[in-house]
Amino acid sequence: MGSKNKLKRFKENETFKNVIQPTREEVQEGFKHKGLWKSYFGNDNPIIVELGCGKGEYTIGLARKEQNKNFIGIDIKGARFWKGAKTALEEGLDNVAFLRTQIELVDMIFGANEVSEIWITFPDPQIKYKRTKHRMTNKVFLEKYKAVLEPKGVVNLKTDSEFMHGYTLGLLQGLGLEVLYANHDVYKNEGSPDEVLDIQTFYENQYLEKGKPITYIQFRVN
Template identity: 65%
Template sequence: MGSKNKLKRFRDNASFKNVIQPERDEVLQGQFVLRNRWETFFDNSNPIVLELGCGKGEYTLALSEKNPGKNYIGVDIKGARIWSGAKAALEAKRTNVCFLRSQIELIDLLFAPGEVHEIWITFPDPQIKYKRTKHRLTNLEFLQKYRSILAPGGKVHLKTDSEFMHGYTLGILHASDIPVTYANHDIYHNGGAPVEVLETQTFYEKKFLEADKPITYLSFSFTAP
């Protein structure tokens, strides 16, 4: 993408009412005004669902259309990517979806304890090299942050084409005594996966399927409902 296009998208994001872009220092200093007050943004108290590393927001948009009684927030640091999802949501007049431009490492400063009901992590970079472990979205530090913001019984979903990421996450969960509610290393051939997992597909997921690459999925919850 050319720099002119990126700059235009950044300007658009600044004007989009469904894009929130807090300053990092604002968040670190505990001054992010929507933390524990997200109902004021959506004008309702419906359950909040996050998609972390949402990219263009394909999953966020698809789930928000299927579940109008929930509020969806796509989180990503790449403004030029979330522009696509934000623009599509505005064009569809979707009021239960927005996009938050921020680092995922700040997630526990963006949402209060118990404020989130579900988390989706879809096709994240597996960060396979050992020195990149701290960037894996299911490492122990990130899991602790998710635990802190999830309501009792809240679920985390991981859908990925990376067998490494799937196995790594299962290992972390088992070692931490975090109950796995469902795990499948090839959801389109083994059967039994939740409908919303099968019916919602990203652009890259479709490419993986065309190449006959297995798609894995697992879900877990830190506490009972």
């Protein structure tokens, strides 16, 4: 994407009513929406969060399917989720918001028990050992999810990385956390939820064309 195109998207994001772009300092010093997201949406519907939402395809796909729930896509790259934000506005999806900030601040963005469900779709597996701290299902991140999820809230991990799938399952077992469902090839093995099969991102389609299996885990952290 050219720099001019990026700048154009950044400017458009500033005009979108469904895009929030706080500074890191604003989040760390007391984010104004923390604990008040239901007021932001104007209803008491459950809040579902996609971390590292990219172009917002999964956030939008889920919001279309379940309009009695609120969805928030989070990514630091605003030029990417521009498309999702624009699509939500064009389709009148009032149950969608996009937040431009760092994923590791998730426990500063939401209050305790404020989130019903978290989706992590095709994250960088950070395979090298020295990158473990950036892996989105490491122990530190799991503690952050626990801090914001409601009791019995769930985390969904959908990935093309067999390493990430295996690492996460092993960690969850070691920590004694509840795995609700696991599938190492969702399109060959039956049983995955409809939202796992019916929504496909641009990158997921590329992985499928290369014959890579898509894996999925749903688990609890509290």
